[in-house]
Amino acid sequence: MKPAPFAYHAPSSLAAAVDLLAQNENAKILAGGQSLVPMMNFRLAMPDHLIDLNPVTELDRLTVRTDSIEIGAMTRQRRMEFSNELRQACPIIGEALQHVGHRQTRNRGTIGGSLAHADPSAELPTVVLALDGVIEIRGPRGTRSMPMAEFALGFMTTALEPDEIMSAVTLPRWQGPHGYAFVEFARRLGDFAVAAAAVMMALDAKGTVTRVAVALAGVGPVQSRLTAVEEALRGHRIEPALIDSAAALAAEGDANEDIHASADYRRHLAQVLTARGLATAARRAQTQMKAPA
Ligand SMILES: Cc1cc2nc3c(=O)[nH]c(=O)nc-3n(C[C@@H](O)[C@H](O)[C@H](O)COP(=O)(O)OP(=O)(O)OC[C@H]3O[C@@H](n4cnc5c(N)ncnc54)[C@H](O)[C@@H]3O)c2cc1C
Numbered sequence: 001m002k003p004a005p006f007a008y009h010a011p012s013s014l015a016a017a018v019d020l021l022a023q024n025e026n027a028k029i030l031a032g033g034q035s036l037v038p039m040m041n042f043r044l045a046m047p048d049h050l051i052d053l054n055p056v057t058e059l060d061r062l063t064v065r066t067d068s069i070e071i072g073a074m075t076r077q078r079r080m081e082f083s084n085e086l087r088q089a090c091p092i093i094g095e096a097l098q099h100v101g102h103r104q105t106r107n108r109g110t111i112g113g114s115l116a117h118a119d120p121s122a123e124l125p126t127v128v129l130a131l132d133g134v135i136e137i138r139g140p141r142g143t144r145s146m147p148m149a150e151f152a153l154g155f156m157t158t159a160l161e162p163d164e165i166m167s168a169v170t171l172p173r174w175q176g177p178h179g180y181a182f183v184e185f186a187r188r189l190g191d192f193a194v195a196a197a198a199v200m201m202a203l204d205a206k207g208t209v210t211r212v213a214v215a216l217a218g219v220g221p222v223q224s225r226l227t228a229v230e231e232a233l234r235g236h237r238i239e240p241a242l243i244d245s246a247a248a249l250a251a252e253g254d255a256n257e258d259i260h261a262s263a264d265y266r267r268h269l270a271q272v273l274t275a276r277g278l279a280t281a282a283r284r285a286q287t288q289m290k291a292p293a
Helices: 014-023 036-041 077-082 084-089 091-097 103-108 111-117 123-130 227-233 240-251 263-290
Strands: 007-009 027-030 049-052 062-064 068-072 134-139 142-147 152-154 165-172 179-185 195-203 209-217
Touching: 014 027, 014 049, 014 134, 014 165, 027 036, 062 084, 077 091, 077 103, 077 111, 084 091, 091 123, 091 179, 091 195, 111 123, 111 165, 123 179, 123 195, 123 209, 179 263, 195 263, 209 227, 209 263, 227 240, 227 263, 240 263
Parallel strands: 007 049, 027 049
Antiparallel strands: 062 068, 068 165, 134 142, 134 165, 179 195, 195 209
């Protein structure tokens, strides 16, 4: 199918893109086009104006600092996947990207597009939520930022106003030895997750969980932080029985039901994937602690 007719704009700066978005009604931002273009082809999206961010080079940046990582909204998923600096600073991102679509979609797809599209099964928003990422937003009223936990409001809905553009995401870096894991169940390689879990974990010398973050995708209408699981782990020595009892809490609560999986099956996956993610993150944290400084 072909999209409905639209006017195409190619601004060369973020400021110009914000102006165009403010001036034109029923306008849409085009990033990698991997979700928007199929939706336009099916006429599920029919913007009158398409504002292409691809010429806005200031949005394509990846800066790894000692305490944080800043990623411009137009940074391609493939660039993130291949960045040695990012792999060393925050390997969970690369692990999650292995599950994001296909090589071809990652060549075009951007981090901003994935977060703004807000698919509840998408991997990158899950990782950004687990890492307490902060979203930077530019609009005609200036720049604002908000935690990822407040950015995704519901099924494919974000806190972006219609005249705002996501410009970057900042990820605070975990300091000291820690483990990570991104685990997913999908019907086929490259498909969206039926369910997925992102886990970060730090242990002390005795194996006690000092810090932990668990985020889940694909189960509810939006990615969620499993705070009950985190609380059950924090301050306790990590061992298989603790992982099992904490992961059981992931199965509590509502779950989506659709052609891919029943609600019960999704709850089961939530528990299994959380347990696997916790075990892998704990093992990696222990290995990190033994590694020579
Ligand atoms: C075959 C196939 C398989 C896929 N599998 C997966 C998968 O397993 N997991 C997954 O997460 N994704 C998957 N995707 C989608 C993924 O490839 C996209 O990269 C992602 O969903 C959107 O990113 P994009 O840069 O292509 O954004 P676009 O498609 O260009 O835009 C998506 C939406 O975000 C808005 N938007 C984009 N950038 C901004 C911005 N900076 N500010 C405000 N709004 C913005 C657009 O207006 C649009 O509404 C798949 C796609 C295909 C075609």
